[in-house]
Amino acid sequence: MISKVALQGAFLEHIHILQRIPQVSRAVPVRNIEQLNSIDALIIPGGESTAIALVAERSGLIEPLREFVRSKPTWGTCAGMILLANKANKTKKGGQSLIGGLDITVNRNEFGSQINSFESAIQIQHITTSSSDLFPAVFIRAPIISSINSPDVAVLARLQCNTVETDVSAIVAVKQGHLLATAFHPELTNDDRLHRFFVKVVLDFLNEKKKEL
Amino acid sequence: MSNFTTPTNLVSIEQSSDAKITVNGTSTQATFTVKAGLAQMLKGGVIMDVVNADQARIAEEAGAVAVMALERVPADIRKEGGVSRMSDPKMIREIQSAVSIPVMAKVRIGHFVEAQILEQIGIDYIDESEVLTPADEQYHINKHNFKIPFVCGAKNLGEALRRISEGAAMIRTKGEPGTGNVVEAVRHMRTITSEIKKASIMSDEELFGYAKELQAPYHLLKETAKLKRLPVVNFSAGGIATPADAAMMMQLGCDGVFVGSGIFKSGDPSKRAKAIVQAVTHYNDTKILAEVSEGLGEAMVGINIDTLPDNQLMSKRGW
Numbered sequence: 001m002i003s004k005v006a007l008q009g010a011f012l013e014h015i016h017i018l019q020r021i022p023q024v025s026r027a028v029p030v031r032n033i034e035q036l037n038s039i040d041a042l043i044i045p046g047g048e049s050t051a052i053a054l055v056a057e058r059s060g061l062i063e064p065l066r067e068f069v070r071s072k073p074t075w076g077t078c079a080g081m082i083l084l085a086n087k088a089n090k091t092k093k094g095g096q097s098l099i100g101g102l103d104i105t106v107n108r109n110e111f112g113s114q115i116n117s118f119e120s121a122i123q124i125q126h127i128t129t130s131s132s133d134l135f136p137a138v139f140i141r142a143p144i145i146s147s148i149n150s151p152d153v154a155v156l157a158r159l160q161c162n163t164v165e166t167d168v169s170a171i172v173a174v175k176q177g178h179l180l181a182t183a184f185h186p187e188l189t190n191d192d193r194l195h196r197f198f199v200k201v202v203l204d205f206l207n208e209k210k211k212e213l
Numbered sequence: 214m215s216n217f218t219t220p221t222n223l224v225s226i227e228q229s230s231d232a233k234i235t236v237n238g239t240s241t242q243a244t245f246t247v248k249a250g251l252a253q254m255l256k257g258g259v260i261m262d263v264v265n266a267d268q269a270r271i272a273e274e275a276g277a278v279a280v281m282a283l284e285r286v287p288a289d290i291r292k293e294g295g296v297s298r299m300s301d302p303k304m305i306r307e308i309q310s311a312v313s314i315p316v317m318a319k320v321r322i323g324h325f326v327e328a329q330i331l332e333q334i335g336i337d338y339i340d341e342s343e344v345l346t347p348a349d350e351q352y353h354i355n356k357h358n359f360k361i362p363f364v365c366g367a368k369n370l371g372e373a374l375r376r377i378s379e380g381a382a383m384i385r386t387k388g389e390p391g392t393g394n395v396v397e398a399v400r401h402m403r404t405i406t407s408e409i410k411k412a413s414i415m416s417d418e419e420l421f422g423y424a425k426e427l428q429a430p431y432h433l434l435k436e437t438a439k440l441k442r443l444p445v446v447n448f449s450a451g452g453i454a455t456p457a458d459a460a461m462m463m464q465l466g467c468d469g470v471f472v473g474s475g476i477f478k479s480g481d482p483s484k485r486a487k488a489i490v491q492a493v494t495h496y497n498d499t500k501i502l503a504e505v506s507e508g509l510g511e512a513m514v515g516i517n518i519d520t521l522p523d524n525q526l527m528s529k530r531g532w
Contacts, residue, residue, distance in 0.1 A: 019225060
C-alpha cells in the first residue's frame with residue numbers, strides 16, 4: 001500500500017524498513033505512471049533532488065506526481081522534502097522543478113559540503129516522548145526549512161545543536177495535512193518510529209476517505 | 214579495524230548494531246554512517262567525469278548525481294602520457310561554485326597529502342584512483358584518518374574488502390578507464406558477484422580459508438557472505454560509453470555508474486549524458502532503453518584492450 005519513487009537515491013533503504021511494519025501490505029519502487037496509479041501513499045527518498053526532478057520530468061512524471069501529492073499521503077526525506085516544498089533556495093543555476101504541495105521554503109544544502117554532514121539526536125513531536133528519548137537523525141548535505149508560509153503547517157522538529165553557522169532552532173521536520181517532510185534520513189537508521197508514524201497517517205487518511213463515501 | 218558497521222538498511226536483513234546515538238544537544242561529524250550515507254544517496258545515479266565548470270554544468274543539467282573533477286579524462290591521459298596527478302584546486306573550486314550537486318576529485322593511490330589538500334578545500338568525496346599515476350607502490354591511503362569519505366576501485370572481492378578495511382565508504386569496479394570498452398567492467402563485476410556467491414554458502418572453516426586466499430579481512434568477508442553483497446555501495450566504472458553499457462552494469466547488480474571519457478569524448482555530450490541517466494533509472498525497461506539509444510551521434514572511438522601493452526593497463530594499478 002505504500003510505495004516509493006525509485007527514480008534515484010536511497011529507495012531500497014525505505015523499502016527495507018517498510019517491509020518490517022505489519023500494516024504495510026506492499027512496498028514497491030515506482031518508476032512510471034501505471035505504478036504511481038496503483039498505490040495508496042508515496043515516499044520520495046533522499047538522493048540528489050536535481051537528478052530526481054530532471055529524471056521525473058523526462059519520464060513525464062512531474063504532473064502525475066503533483067496530482068498524487070494533492071490527493072494522497074506523501075512523505076519526503078531530504079531531497080524528497082526539497083521536491084515537496086513550494087519554494088527552494090540555493091538550487092542549481094536556472095532553478096529546478098519542484099513537485100510542491102507544502103507551504104514551506106527550503107534552503108538546499110544548508111550546512112555546506114560533505115565534511116559538514118553530521119548525526120544528531122533530536123526530539124520530534126508525536127515520536128519522541130521525553131528529553132531523554134531522542135531520535136537519531138542523520139543529516140547528509142541536508143536542507144532545512146527556512147520559512148513556514150501557512151498556519152496549516154505544523155513544526156514537528158527543530159535542530160537542537162549548534163552546527164556551523166546555522167540557527168540552532170532550524171526547522172527540520174513538518175507536517176501539513178497528509179504531507180510529511182523531514183530534512184534528515186530515518187532510512188539510514190534502525191529506528192522505524194517515523195515510518196510507523198507515516199503508516200498511521202496513511203491509515204487515518206484512508207479511514208477518513210471511507211467515511212466520506 | 215573491527216569497528217566496521219554495514220550501512221543501515223542497505224539490505225533487508227534487520228541489523229542489530231546501529232548508528233551511535235549522540236548525546237542531546239551535540240552533533241558528530243564524519244561517522245561511518247555519514248560517510249557511507251552519502252554513497253547510499255547516490256545510488257541509481259550517474260557520476261560523470263568533468264574537466265571544467267562548463268562540462269560540470271552540462272552534467273548537472275543532464276541529471277548527474279555528482280561530478281568527478283579531473284584535469285584530463287582517462288582517454289587523454291592515455292593519449293598524452295606523462296605523470297597524472299590531483300587536479301589544480303582552483304579548477305576544482307570553479308566546479309564547486311558552478312554546480313549544486315556533490316563534487317568528487319581524484320588523488321593518486323597512496324598520496325595522502327593530495328587527500329589532505331582535497332579535504333581542506335571541502336570536496337564531497339575523494340577517489341583514490343588508479344587512473345592517476347600511483348604515488349606509493351606498497352600502501353594505499355589510511356582512509357580512516359580523514360573526515361571526507363573515499364571511494365576506491367577494485368577488480369575482485371579481495372581488493373574491495375582490503376579497501377573497505379582501509380576505510381573506503383564506497384567501492385567502484387575498476388574496468389579499464391579511457392577505452393570506451395566495457396569488457397573489463399563486466400569482468401570485474403562478474404568476478405566480485407561470483408566470489409560473493411561462493412562465500413555466501415561457505416561454513417566458517419571455509420570462510421577462514423577463503424579469507425586467506427582472497428587476502429581479505431575475515432570479519433569483512435563474513436559480513437559480505439551474510440549480506441550476499443558488498444557491505445558498502447558499489448558502482449561500476451571504466452569503459453562505459455553507451456546507455457546500453459550502463460544498463461547492462463545495472464542489470465549485473467551494481468548500484469550506479471561512473472562515466473568518464475564516454476560522455477565528453479562523444480559527438481553530442483549533453484544528449485548522451487541524458488540518455489545514460491535515463492538508462493540507469495530505467496535499466497530494466499527495454500522500451501525506454503531503445504528510445505534513449507536512438508540518434509546519439511558518434512560514440513567515443515574506443516580501444517580494444519588486448520591491443521594495449523600490459524604497462525598501460527590502469528586496472529593493474531593498486532594492490
